[in-house]
Amino acid sequence: MLIEICSENIEIALKAQEKGARRVELCNDLPIGGVTPSYDEIEQARRELSIDLNVLIRPRGGDFCYSAAEIAHILRDMEFCGSLRSDEGRAVDGVVIGALARDRSIERGACSEMFAAARQFGLSITFHRAIDRSRDIFKALEMIIDLGADRVLTSGGAESAFEGRETIARMVKMSAGSDTLIMAGAGITPENAQLIIEQTSVPEIHGSRLSLLDIIWF
Incomplete structure (x- = not known):
């Protein structure tokens, strides 16, 4: 079981590393769902972390419908992440x-462009919780799998992964045999994590609570 810690700043990311996290997602401004951290923060995180580092690329809060200018901004941020190297040669x-x-369907054209850029720079692809706002979460998942995402972060379209666990379980079954895995996220706590895992069979979970790392995982 891999636990990804959502880190709003480098201090939280470093604490997660100290507690045994294997991967962090770096972002800013979690109260609005997270946005892209500054380039300085990304650079510092890659320099100071020895664990895997994923970076949220989201230019603003609100919806996930982006203008051409915003897509260009996203691609520039991805290029920065793809070209960054620490002194030890580690990349994002x-x-x-x-x-x-x-x-509220998947914007295939924009996503294809983003995915191609990620592949060009050797970056793994997590499709974020925009899928939870899609009009048909299962059709959205089919397209995301077809586009070649490495993982999908989802609450099953609900306010929390606990509430959406039946949908998440169905998504896990849908993705079986593909190269795309399902990562449950939203409202995961030490109290409900194991039940979510048992009832959905997700291989990864995502949360902001460092106490998730204190659980003895089966």
Whole structure:
């Protein structure tokens, strides 16, 4: 079981590393769902962390329908992540990306462009919780799998992964045999984590609570 810690700043990321996390997602401004951290923060995180580092690429809060200018901004941020190297030669490991059309379907054109850029720079791809706002979460997942995401972060379209656990379980079954894994996230606590894992069979969970790392995992 891999636990990814969502880290709003480098201090939390370092604490997560100290407690045994294997991967962090770096972002800013969690109260609005997270946005892209500054380049200085990304650079510092890669310099100071020895564990895997994924970076949220989201130019603003609100919806996930982006203008051409915002897509260009996203691609520039991805290029920065892809070209960054620490003194030891370590790169950012992955990016957390995604986009929706106005009808809340997956914006295939924009996502194809983002995914191609990620592959060009050797970045793993996590499709973020935009999928939870899609009009049909299962059709969205089919397209994301077809596009080639490495993982999908989801609450199953609910306010929390606990509430959405039946949908998450179905998503895990849908993705079986593909190269895309499902990572449960939103409202995961030490009290409900094991039940979510048992009832969904997710291989990874995502949360901001460092106390998740204190659980003895089976």
